[in-house]
């Protein structure tokens with residue numbers, strides 16, 4: 001059986017009384033996976049990550065890391081096996097990479113001396129290890145942040161939007177590093193992003209969140225096949241009978257009338273305009289068209305950069 005490295009049940013969190021920011025979230029991150037946590041801005045990705053790391057206190061539900069329920073007693077032991085890179089890493093700009101790593105190593109337990117050179121090697125910063133961080137590019141800073149999270153040789157790495165602000169080269173370097181860590185050391189990687197394209201390229205598994213709720217969670221392979229699925233749309237018109245005739249001519253077979261709306265299946269966004277044009281050509285008034293499938297609509301918002 002595939003072990004779950006992160007397993008949450010009915011996780012809830014609100015910053016304020018007026019709304020739920022995380023609602024009944026069930027995250028399932030299999031061991032050895034690269035798990036993409038995908039959602040638009042403000043959907044709750046960073047909040048979830050803070051809950052996983054115990055930086056925010058959950059209000060109900062459970063979090064298990066490495067098969068062990070997260071609580072006051074187990075928290076530190078579990079977090080020993082986690083490396084995290086959250087938004088911008090806090091680095092000492094006037095110091096070089098080695099000194100930054102030494103300081104970070106001092107906060108942790110039992111980091112062998114040689115580990116600093118190892119992590120610099122892994123993130124490809126050995127050549128610049130004596131350079132002051134203020135002279136680093138953003139991509140180099142991100143990689144140094146990653147190196148810090150690797151010091152304790154973690155089994156799980158959590159990265160919150162690691163591609164944010166990086167140029168295309170930086171993004172590719174980060175992507176390659178993530179894959180390499182996963183393949184070489186079997187590290188489980190949890191990575192958040194608001195870009196579907198980024199997740200598709202890097203990840204084996206994906207969870208899609210919106211308004212604090214999980215909408216889809218499966219392998220990337222399953223996501224791709226569900227993406228090919230047709231989308232449902234609702235159309236409000238004035239003359240149903242005429243509209244039905246038009247749709248029949250367009251060979252729209254599975255047309256149904258639900259609550260005064262015509263419900264049909266289309267292949268993609270382009271086909272929606274074809275349907276509207278055909279209806280208008282027969283003087284059928286179209287009052288509104290709405291995309292039914294939550295997920296499809298979400299994909300569109302995630303694909304548009």
Ligand SMILES: Nc1ncnc2c1ncn2[C@@H]1O[C@H](COP(=O)(O)OP(=O)(O)OP(=O)(O)O)[C@@H](O)[C@H]1O
Pocket residue numbers: 015016021039040041042043044045046047048194
């Ligand atoms: N400290 C806070 N106090 C109150 N509300 C907050 C706080 N931090 C976040 N929120 C709200 O919680 C919701 C989720 O925010 P969160 O930062 O987790 O989203 P996100 O998916 O990480 O977004 P982004 O892609 O912009 O990083 C948003 O509505 C946000 O406005």
Ligand SMILES: [Mg+2]
Pocket residue numbers: 045046047160161
């Ligand atoms: Mg965020």
